[in-house]
Amino acid sequence: MHAKKINIAVDGYSSCGKSTIAKGLAKALGYTYIDSGAMYRAVALHAIRNGWITPESINEEVLREQIGGIQIDFKPNEVGSQDTYLNGENVEKEIRSLEAADGASRVSTIGFVRQALVRLQQEMGKDKGVVMDGRDIGNVVFPEAEMKLFLTASPETRAKRRFDEMVARGENPRYEEVLANVKERDKRDTTRVESPLYQADDAWVLDNTHLGIEEQLQRALEMFNKITTKK
Ligand code: DC
Numbered sequence: 001m002h003a004k005k006i007n008i009a010v011d012g013y014s015s016c017g018k019s020t021i022a023k024g025l026a027k028a029l030g031y032t033y034i035d036s037g038a039m040y041r042a043v044a045l046h047a048i049r050n051g052w053i054t055p056e057s058i059n060e061e062v063l064r065e066q067i068g069g070i071q072i073d074f075k076p077n078e079v080g081s082q083d084t085y086l087n088g089e090n091v092e093k094e095i096r097s098l099e100a101a102d103g104a105s106r107v108s109t110i111g112f113v114r115q116a117l118v119r120l121q122q123e124m125g126k127d128k129g130v131v132m133d134g135r136d137i138g139n140v141v142f143p144e145a146e147m148k149l150f151l152t153a154s155p156e157t158r159a160k161r162r163f164d165e166m167v168a169r170g171e172n173p174r175y176e177e178v179l180a181n182v183k184e185r186d187k188r189d190t191t192r193v194e195s196p197l198y199q200a201d202d203a204w205v206l207d208n209t210h211l212g213i214e215e216q217l218q219r220a221l222e223m224f225n226k227i228t229t230k231k
Pocket of ligand 1: 014015037038040041101104105106108133134135136137185189
């Protein structure tokens with residue numbers, strides 16, 4: 001057992017298995033997993049429900065006024081992971097829809113939304129022992145994180161993974177639509193002005209197009225051991 005806890009940042013494109021690796025690492029190390037994307041999704045869901053986001057526009061003025069009143073928490077569920085709560089309501093299932101994903105991608109381009117969520121995320125990681133996945137964790141949220149992973153995989157592989165997840169949840173997606181959504185989000189995530197997705201200089205890149213979960217996890221744990229025994 002490693003006495004001194006560190007923070008682990010897991011960044012990368014959408015649907016490239018960040019949460020699977022981050023959760024696996026957290027479980028193996030006894031760390032806390034935090035899904036930062038769920039926080040953007042929860043803000044988006046709240047905005048969609050209130051009509052502040054429509055397919056055409058976002059009412060930034062109202063969102064700016066209301067953002068301080070949006071409460072986001074994570075609570076353990078009975079299957080050993082965590083559910084996302086929006087103002088006390090369990091919204092774990094609802095935030096996984098394509099509509100919420102698209103809304104999250106859009107609200108995540110807004111500076112004041114990012115500032116509010118980054119502050120919350122930094123607070124959650126202040127005692128270390130956190131594995132957080134997202135887009136800006138290694139660069140903005142925890143630039144001092146001792147371990148940074150950057151995951152990538154081809155858009156087609158990622159779309160197929162998300163498609164399978166949706167089918168498993170009983171949804172009826174179209175592959176072409178899921179692929180288009182993945183590509184659209186990649187474009188928005190990497191080209192936005194506020195904290196675009198890019199690989200931190202000190203991040204370790206893992207292309208998992210052809211790698212299984214166990215193999216990735218094993219490599220990540222080897223890296224963790226190297227980092228923590230160096231200290
Ligand atoms: O990882 P995800 O698909 O749940 O993320 C949803 C959206 O939120 C995605 O389009 C990118 C954005 N996001 C972000 O900008 N920064 C983060 N740290 C996490 C997610």
